[in-house]
C-alpha cells in the first residue's frame with residue numbers, strides 16, 4: 001500500500017470545456033481545468049494541491065532558469081467504452097522520472113504524489129479525455145529547481161507539477177531522416193538517458209538544419225565516430241532487417257529508455273518477430289539497404305506511437321523505403337491502439353485505472 005497523502009483540492013467554477021471542442025486539437029496547446037502542484041522544501045514534499053490551471057509567480061533568479069535543473073515526463077490517458085479513464089503504463093514513467101531526478105541531483109517524487117496525485121487529477125478532469133479515435137489526454141509531469149540564488153549547486157527547493165493537455169490525432173506522415181554527423185545528442189557518462197530540459201534545447205539546432213535541407217528529423221549517431229545509431233529526434237528507432245527487428249541497446253546511457261520502445265518490443269515478440277537489442281552502425285544499415293534486406297524503419301514514442309520512416313540521407317547515400325509495404329509497423333500500431341483504446345484485452349497489464 002502506498003501511504004495516503006492529503007491533497008488539497010480547489011475546483012474551478014466554470015469549466016473551460018463549455019467554450020471549446022476536443023476534436024482535432026493540436027498537440028500541447030490547450031490545458032485542462034486543473035493542475036497538480038507540490039513543493040519540496042527542507043527535505044520534504046509539502047503543499048500538495050490540485051487547483052485551477054494558472055500561471056506561476058517566479059523569481060528572476062530562479063535556479064532552473066539559469067542552470068537547467070528541470071525534468072519532465074510524457075504519458076497518455078484514454079477512456080474505455082464505459083467512460084472509465086485509464087493511464088498507459090504510468091509506473092514506468094514514474095520510475096524513469098526519478099532516474100532523471102537522481103541524475104540531475106534533484107529529489108525523488110514519492111509514488112503517492114506522482115501516481116496517486118495523477119489519478120486524482122485525471123478523475124477530476126476526466127471530461128477532458130477526448131472520446132474519439134486517435135485522441136487522448138497527454139499528461140505532462142514537470143519538476144524544476146526553485147532556489148532564488150545565483151551560484152552553481154543543486155537547488156534546495158523544487159516545484160513538481162502535473163498538467164493535462166487533450167490531444168487530437170498525430171498525423172504521422174512517413175518521415176525523411178537526416179543521419180547526423182556534426183552535432184551530438186548524448187555521450188557515455190552524459191545525460192542522454194534522462195528526460196531533462198537541456199537535452200531538447202541542445203538538439204534543436206540539428207533538427208533545424210535538417211529541416212532546411214528538407215528532412216523532418218535527424219538520426220543521432222555516437223559522439224566519437226558518428227557511426228553508431230542512437231535515436232530519431234525524440235523517438236527511439238527500430239529497423240526491420242531480413243525479418244528481424246533491430247534496435248539500439250540501452251546500456252551506454254546515451255538513449256532514452258522509451259516506454260513505447262519497450263511496449264513495441266513486447267508486441268514484436270508476441271507476433272513471433274525476433275528482436276535484437278544491440279549496437280548497430282550506419283554501415284550495416286547501408287549494407288542491408290543495398291542488399292534489399294532493410295524493409296522497414298520507424299520511430300517509437302508516446303506522442304506519435306509508431307512513426308514510419310520513408311527515407312534516410314547519409315553522406316551521398318539516399319535510402320528510400322516503401323512505407324506502403326510497411327506491414328510490420330502497421331500491424332504493431334493496430335495492436336497497440338487496440339490495447340490502449342480498450343478494444344482488445346489488456347493482457348500485458350499496461351492500463352492503469354485512474
Ligand SMILES: *Cc1c(COP(=O)(O)O)cnc(C)c1O
Nearest residue numbers: 234235236256258259260301302
Ligand atoms: C520521451 C523520449 C522518447 C520516447 O519515450 P516514450 O516513453 O516512448 O515516450 C525517446 N527519445 C527521447 C529523446 C525522448 O525524450
